[in-house]
Amino acid sequence: MLFSSSPPRDREELLERAQQIAGLTLGELASMVNVKVPSNFKREKGWTGQLLELYLGANAGSKSQQDFASLGIELKTIPIDLQGKPLETTYVCYAHLTQIAGIEWHNCNVKNKLSQVLWVPIDGRRDVAPKDRMIATPFLWTANAQQEQQLRQDWEELMEYIALGKIEKITARHGQYLQLRPKAADGKALTDAIGPHGSVIQTRPRGFYLRKEFTHAILSAVFN
């Protein structure tokens, strides 16, 4: 890469840096950091998030923690339509399907990842070329008591299924705000999970995702 920002010192600097690019297109931001915009995202689905990481100075490569670990802040780009509604669900984190004893809501990955998020809404309409998609106003978010309760309830339900060996019974229809879906390179990827009667089975790796209804509520509270 020909460009990389130094990590922001504090949340104010991060937020300022993010809000400075509100109104720019992805093409304009990409030229600032000397990268080329793909004509579509069929083969580079995470391109937008990586562009923002580069511009904002996220410690790339760090895993299982926030993008700005020292600030306790996670970066999430979110594709929206003209009404500001999310066009996609939001990936939260990988779901561990074994050795889950002792994991409670208060110390789980989902809660940790979402403790504080820098949301960067971006025009995600597929009939607009990526280079022309405009960045909206980024903002910092922390779940309120109601939102945390909503996530916690779904998480606990999903984790109970996993713990009881019912992973194969879970579909993306479970969970009102937080869902569990496959998360892998392809359908051949397998990982260990708890099966019926406590046996070990092989299953498709899963990840936690926020439903659009949940992220829409977050966006609405800020922009309405």
Next chain:
DNA sequence: AGTTGATCATGA
């Protein structure tokens, strides 16, 4: 194989 960044594409 695990985990990050996500969007794609097909069935309902």
Next chain:
DNA sequence: TCATGATCAACT
């Protein structure tokens, strides 16, 4: 039309 289930790329 839309969400679910599948998939793509980079890096560890």
